[in-house]
Amino acid sequence: MKRDAPLKNYGQKLGLMLLLLGAWEGLSRLGVWSPYLFPGPVTVAKSLWSMAVDGRLLDATLRSLGRLGRAYLMSVAIGVPLGLLMARLAFFRNAVKPVVMGLQALPSICWLPLALLWFGLTDTSILFVVVMGSVLGIAIATEDSVQGVDPQLLRVASTLGVRGLRFQFGVLLPAALPGIVTGLKLGWSFAWRALLAGELLFVSGGLGQLLTVGRELMDVPQVMAVMVAIILIGITVDRVFFQTVEGRLRRRWGLEGTL
Amino acid sequence: MLRALLGRWRSSLRLLRPAHVEADHAKISVTQLGHRYANKVVALQDVDLNVRSGELVCLLGPSGCGKSTLLYALAGHVQPTGGTVSIDGQRIRGPGPDRLLMFQEAALFPWLTVRGNITFALAARGVPRSQRKERADQYIRRVQLQGFEETLPHQLSGGMKMRASLARALAVDPTVLLMDEPFGSLDAQTRIHMQEMLQSIWMRTHKTIVFVTHDVHEALMLGTRVVLMAPRPGRIVRDLEVHLPMPRHPEDAALTEMVRHVQGLLREVERNTLPEATPPRATASTTASTHTLPASGLTRPVR
Ligand SMILES: Nc1ncnc2c1ncn2[C@@H]1O[C@H](COP(=O)(O)OP(=O)(O)OP(=O)(O)O)[C@@H](O)[C@H]1O
Ligand SMILES: [Mg+2]
Numbered sequence: 296m297k298r299d300a301p302l303k304n305y306g307q308k309l310g311l312m313l314l315l316l317g318a319w320e321g322l323s324r325l326g327v328w329s330p331y332l333f334p335g336p337v338t339v340a341k342s343l344w345s346m347a348v349d350g351r352l353l354d355a356t357l358r359s360l361g362r363l364g365r366a367y368l369m370s371v372a373i374g375v376p377l378g379l380l381m382a383r384l385a386f387f388r389n390a391v392k393p394v395v396m397g398l399q400a401l402p403s404i405c406w407l408p409l410a411l412l413w414f415g416l417t418d419t420s421i422l423f424v425v426v427m428g429s430v431l432g433i434a435i436a437t438e439d440s441v442q443g444v445d446p447q448l449l450r451v452a453s454t455l456g457v458r459g460l461r462f463q464f465g466v467l468l469p470a471a472l473p474g475i476v477t478g479l480k481l482g483w484s485f486a487w488r489a490l491l492a493g494e495l496l497f498v499s500g501g502l503g504q505l506l507t508v509g510r511e512l513m514d515v516p517q518v519m520a521v522m523v524a525i526i527l528i529g530i531t532v533d534r535v536f537f538q539t540v541e542g543r544l545r546r547r548w549g550l551e552g553t554l
Numbered sequence: 555m556l557r558a559l560l561g562r563w564r565s566s567l568r569l570l571r572p573a574h575v576e577a578d579h580a581k582i583s584v585t586q587l588g589h590r591y592a593n594k595v596v597a598l599q600d601v602d603l604n605v606r607s608g609e610l611v612c613l614l615g616p617s618g619c620g621k622s623t624l625l626y627a628l629a630g631h632v633q634p635t636g637g638t639v640s641i642d643g644q645r646i647r648g649p650g651p652d653r654l655l656m657f658q659e660a661a662l663f664p665w666l667t668v669r670g671n672i673t674f675a676l677a678a679r680g681v682p683r684s685q686r687k688e689r690a691d692q693y694i695r696r697v698q699l700q701g702f703e704e705t706l707p708h709q710l711s712g713g714m715k716m717r718a719s720l721a722r723a724l725a726v727d728p729t730v731l732l733m734d735e736p737f738g739s740l741d742a743q744t745r746i747h748m749q750e751m752l753q754s755i756w757m758r759t760h761k762t763i764v765f766v767t768h769d770v771h772e773a774l775m776l777g778t779r780v781v782l783m784a785p786r787p788g789r790i791v792r793d794l795e796v797h798l799p800m801p802r803h804p805e806d807a808a809l810t811e812m813v814r815h816v817q818g819l820l821r822e823v824e825r826n827t828l829p830e831a832t833p834p835r836a837t838a839s840t841t842a843s844t845h846t847l848p849a850s851g852l853t854r855p856v857r
Pocket of ligand 2: 621622623734
């Protein structure tokens, strides 16, 4: 990672962004497509602003994030222990891991019909889809990172007589932690996708529904505005939360050069 | 000229005498040890070795002669396929708190500070919480790492990492310290420094240490005994006591002379032309007469 000229770097990025937005605006003003179908960034921004002002955006965002938070916590609570078990116990490795790997191949939205039959048109259905969409990835990443722990550390733990819980939580878990956090990040993006896919399909009051409503009203600026909002939320969580945690962890663990 | 050379040769022989340690006086007793890995490599065959309490034994030999395997068998990390290893007359069946293995890499826990690494090890050994920090700091001072208590391993140099690792090993106070080429990855300068440090620590604590190396100079610099091994199958071909007072100086003339002598032996081992050392008991009297050993057996090396 180079840190020589952050300001210049940001300036470059900002310039490119402005260039792209300008091109978009220009393209929409050109009138090749109807402005209703291809609004420019200004119109989209206006729509976003109006949704933000009348509270619809905040409402939908909170609902979506609330669901996501609950489902994600559940995924972590199940996925990390499951991954640890798969890495450490022969039964889980031989019997459960193949099942987990198999199910992981299924796109998460494919769980929706089953969820609807089981739980009806409820929040639970969406939660179920989100959990199924992220828990397996988290479990597999956890298993992977525990398997990949430096064998030298395990030998040292053994010769120092570190055993039992002290070994599990004092050696194995911290040694695997950077890998686990990467898995959690991946799990979060899976969950975010699964959530929006689920919300799109029935009346749910989240960001997904705001998109559907936009489509039903043929309000392209609203659709685009919600898309922008979704992107911004995604980037924010990824950057602000996961990158910070991951970066700190990797630096402390000495996995990244510090000057 | 020739006479001077001959004299030197003699003196190096006088300083390096075959070791004979009876099993019942030994701290570590290895009898008829054999190990064959799953891929049919015979890493060790009929290895007999007795180590007295307080000795610093260097296992020396070319790559692949089974030094690490022997050391891991002592540690209990390798279950030998034949023979026995006993410590204080007790046959060992696995890793135990009385023995501690150190590796070529410092193998510190990267998420713990230097002090944290030591207190964690102390906790695992059941040292009460109130004593851990003080004891950790005591050993940090002993390896001259004061000021780096709160430093993370990746912020230390290779030599400092190794010192931290040594402090951790000493702090848990095993009766036997097993070291597998611990200074092998360090540069020459740091290496000498580490050797001097280990030497002074050994002189203070008289820990029983088995030290694997393939550096002849290192073996003679540190060892009260040097055990020469040969490969295919891994076996012991010479077991010599080093009668050179400690602390030793790396440029000591007698040391240099011995290094030359042992390097000669090692070359023969590599060319596979070294005759098997005749069983110690049979030759004990003849060697004694040629090299003027006291009849009562060997005096302990001077320290
Ligand atoms: N885990 C293993 N599985 C199979 N063979 C092994 C294993 N470990 C070592 N060996 C073989 O056993 C022999 C002795 O190995 P060992 O590691 O004890 O040698 P060494 O004297 O320590 O060598 P070096 O100086 O290179 O560390 C070698 O021929 C090696 O190939
Ligand atoms: Mg080795």
